[in-house]
Amino acid sequence: MRKFVLVFFSCLMITGATMAQRITLDKVAGVVGSSVVLKSDIELQYAQYLVSGGQPDADIKCTILGRLLTQKLLAQQAVIDSVTVTEDDVDGQIDRRMRGMIQRAGGQDKLEQFLGRSVIQYKDEIRPDIKEQMVAEKMQQKITEKVSVTPQEVIRFFEKTPKDSLPSYNKEVEVGEIVFQPKLSKDEKQFYKDKAEGLRTRVKNGEDFGNIARLYSQDPGSAPDGGDLGFFDRQGMVKEFSATAFKLKAGEISPVFESDFGFHFLQVLERRGEQVHARHILVSPVTTPGSLERAKAKADSIYTQLNTNKQLDFSTAASLFSDDKETKYNGGMLMNAENVSARSTLIPTDKLDPQVALVVDTMKVNGISKPQLITTQDGKSSYKIFFLRSVTDAHKANLAQDLPKIKENAQGDKINRTVSEWFEKKRKSTFSRIDPEFLSCKQLNDWISTPATAQVKD
Numbered sequence: 304m305r306k307f308v309l310v311f312f313s314c315l316m317i318t319g320a321t322m323a324q325r326i327t328l329d330k331v332a333g334v335v336g337s338s339v340v341l342k343s344d345i346e347l348q349y350a351q352y353l354v355s356g357g358q359p360d361a362d363i364k365c366t367i368l369g370r371l372l373t374q375k376l377l378a379q380q381a382v383i384d385s386v387t388v389t390e391d392d393v394d395g396q397i398d399r400r401m402r403g404m405i406q407r408a409g410g411q412d413k414l415e416q417f418l419g420r421s422v423i424q425y426k427d428e429i430r431p432d433i434k435e436q437m438v439a440e441k442m443q444q445k446i447t448e449k450v451s452v453t454p455q456e457v458i459r460f461f462e463k464t465p466k467d468s469l470p471s472y473n474k475e476v477e478v479g480e481i482v483f484q485p486k487l488s489k490d491e492k493q494f495y496k497d498k499a500e501g502l503r504t505r506v507k508n509g510e511d512f513g514n515i516a517r518l519y520s521q522d523p524g525s526a527p528d529g530g531d532l533g534f535f536d537r538q539g540m541v542k543e544f545s546a547t548a549f550k551l552k553a554g555e556i557s558p559v560f561e562s563d564f565g566f567h568f569l570q571v572l573e574r575r576g577e578q579v580h581a582r583h584i585l586v587s588p589v590t591t592p593g594s595l596e597r598a599k600a601k602a603d604s605i606y607t608q609l610n611t612n613k614q615l616d617f618s619t620a621a622s623l624f625s626d627d628k629e630t631k632y633n634g635g636m637l638m639n640a641e642n643v644s645a646r647s648t649l650i651p652t653d654k655l656d657p658q659v660a661l662v663v664d665t666m667k668v669n670g671i672s673k674p675q676l677i678t679t680q681d682g683k684s685s686y687k688i689f690f691l692r693s694v695t696d697a698h699k700a701n702l703a704q705d706l707p708k709i710k711e712n713a714q715g716d717k718i719n720r721t722v723s724e725w726f727e728k729k730r731k732s733t734f735s736r737i738d739p740e741f742l743s744c745k746q747l748n749d750w751i752s753t754p755a756t757a758q759v760k761d
Contacts, residue, residue: 365744398533
């Protein structure tokens with residue numbers, strides 16, 4: 304049962320994203336409470352599974368039916384408990400999905416040709432499914448929101464885990480960084496600002512905004528869509544962008560403005576409550592040799608203060624001088640991107656950027672590196688000073704070294720049990736039916752064996 308519940312959110316997040324016309328209703332595949340699941344719903348989602356690269360597997364249809372039954376049961380409880388989602392949130396989720404689909408299809412025109420309908424029509428079709436899924440997710444969060452584990456429960460969880468089932472952890476390190484990004488002078492920036500002003504003038508003079516964005520915008524995420532960003536709220540963009548967008552009326556084009564990404568101008572397409580639908584054009588400045596030299600000089604100066612004169616401690620230096628907003632207020636410490644919820648600073652060495660791992664491998668604990676030139680995958684370079692706070696060798700899980708991880712696993716186990724218990728109780732009191740075609744599905748055993756279940760007869 305626990306595995307089945309987890310499937311709801313981890314396997315086949317494909318609701319609504321189908322590439323074929325809706326199939327005419329042939330029969331009801333399942334019923335739970337007042338909701339039905341049509342066989343056509345299952346076939347459409349199975350088709351999307353195949354289009355997404357999945358291998359033909361009849362069991363997947365069983366999984367889809369189980370997920371839909373689970374979703375509908377949660378959605379029905381959400382009505383009782385007054386759990387809702389806002390229309391703006393639904394719009395945002397739909398827009399994010401559509402942007403991904405458009406990007407994978409190679410443009411809106413190609414996607415519409417593939418779908419056999421307009422994007423607007425398709426968004427209207429998938430809206431009920433997306434909304435129900437979001438409500439169900441929120442309902443499950445409510446069921447588990449007060450679940451927590453005590454220290455004693457963590458210890459019992461660890462002690463009950465068979466020794467041969469305990470996880471092994473790779474070598475982990477705690478690494479801090481101070482980032483010195485190359486900054487263009489006012490004169491160096493002017494060239495790029497003038498370029499953005501020129502593009503804005505062309506749009507104001509009548510050239511198509513979308514075409515200009517596709518040809519010249521340097522935002523890889525929106526340029527293929529004519530600069531279209533979909534709907535977003537005030538927290539959805541960097542502050543300079545949001546401040547500009549929310550000042551404009553529908554149809555208005557902003558002046559050129561600067562953010563950390565470069566020089567933009569945008570056009571608001573639609574206002575809807577606290578959300579704005581906009582498109583933009585971005586001109587990104589290119590690092591110059593002079594700006595790199597200035598960044599290195601600053602990094603060398605801070606390194607001297609840290610390592611030679613001992614005038615600063617690393618954490619203070621990071622908060623004062625680092626250009627990385629994500630780490631400077633955290634003492635410069637890098638966070639484990641795969642364990643964000645736990646805010647863990649322990650990072651497996653195989654998950655580090657190879658350039659960083661190469662530097663750290665030669666350092667001693669509490670050591671500080673000389674400034675290193677680091678280049679990201681998108682070609683942007685900066686100088687960084689690294690600090691190695693700790694090293695944990697590869698080992699089998701134990702309470703002394705891995706208490707935060709074991710606590711997280713114990714919490715997850717308790718959440719799964721809480722959800723399983725809720726479903727078991729709810730199914731027993733909720734009428735459900737499964738079509739005979741799916742009675743052989745092992746994934747549906749809990750639904751089929753529920754006392755309130757009556758099999759559908761031919």
